[in-house]
Amino acid sequence: MIGNWEILKAEKFSILMEININKIKQDKTIKEILEFSIINLDKPCGPTSFQVAEQVGKIVEARKFSHFGTLDPLAGGVLPVALNRACRLATWFMKKDKTYVGVMKIHSEISDKQLGEEMQKFVGKIKQLPPVKSRVKREEREREVYRFDIIEKEGKEVLFIAEVEAGTYIRKLVHDLGLKIGGAHMTELRRTNAGIFSENDKEFVTLYELEKAIEEYKQGNEKELRRILIPGEVIGKIMPVIYVKKECIGKLLTGSPFIISARKMIKDIPV
Numbered sequence: 001m002i003g004n005w006e007i008l009k010a011e012k013f014s015i016l017m018e019i020n021i022n023k024i025k026q027d028k029t030i031k032e033i034l035e036f037s038i039i040n041l042d043k044p045c046g047p048t049s050f051q052v053a054e055q056v057g058k059i060v061e062a063r064k065f066s067h068f069g070t071l072d073p074l075a076g077g078v079l080p081v082a083l084n085r086a087c088r089l090a091t092w093f094m095k096k097d098k099t100y101v102g103v104m105k106i107h108s109e110i111s112d113k114q115l116g117e118e119m120q121k122f123v124g125k126i127k128q129l130p131p132v133k134s135r136v137k138r139e140e141r142e143r144e145v146y147r148f149d150i151i152e153k154e155g156k157e158v159l160f161i162a163e164v165e166a167g168t169y170i171r172k173l174v175h176d177l178g179l180k181i182g183g184a185h186m187t188e189l190r191r192t193n194a195g196i197f198s199e200n201d202k203e204f205v206t207l208y209e210l211e212k213a214i215e216e217y218k219q220g221n222e223k224e225l226r227r228i229l230i231p232g233e234v235i236g237k238i239m240p241v242i243y244v245k246k247e248c249i250g251k252l253l254t255g256s257p258f259i260i261s262a263r264k265m266i267k268d269i270p271v
Contacts, residue, residue: 019236036232043079077191086232096195107183
């Protein structure tokens, strides 16, 4: 992650930078971007998150691929998929908050006011036991719900929005709400945000659009693929970044001490 940054702040031994993603997209070749990039995919309902990520990997002919947070097979929406070296970034991106819009069906008559009040009782720290069909160990764990509101209610069909900590099961959240109001189950779910990735981003893409962009790229037109690919350097939006001299990279990669001599090793750029 060298170059293409603007200085934000300088104090003590570090210079924090903001990465210019658009400049990186312009300066790098498509092959270079593919080697370290993320695709903000609109996951279709039906297949598992792994199956979708695997399909992305095949379309772009990636050596490695991984996704940043499992979505229920019946759910759709934002599923960031990392390619090749960007797979190493999964740990940091997966822990970011998520936003969902869904539909639940309640089993008993209840007023909008009463339902809203019961939903607000789940805002804050809650305890959840992962579903039987989950890829994690089934033990109670604490998660935080930041928002759980009604968007629209028609009869027993309720359109809702939930902003939650990573690892929160929305289907389980609705089920637990149902235990308080005479029953409820989720019928539809869409993830609209996963950390810094949103369905409103210009790079947001469907599998069909990605496949079409790859076909155009193979025919010599890389414009659409270049628009879709998000350089892995976007990690700088959620983690601090410093600019160092190229001769210091070897020391960083081998774990050599970098505190005392940091001022000498950081490239001199006027603030």
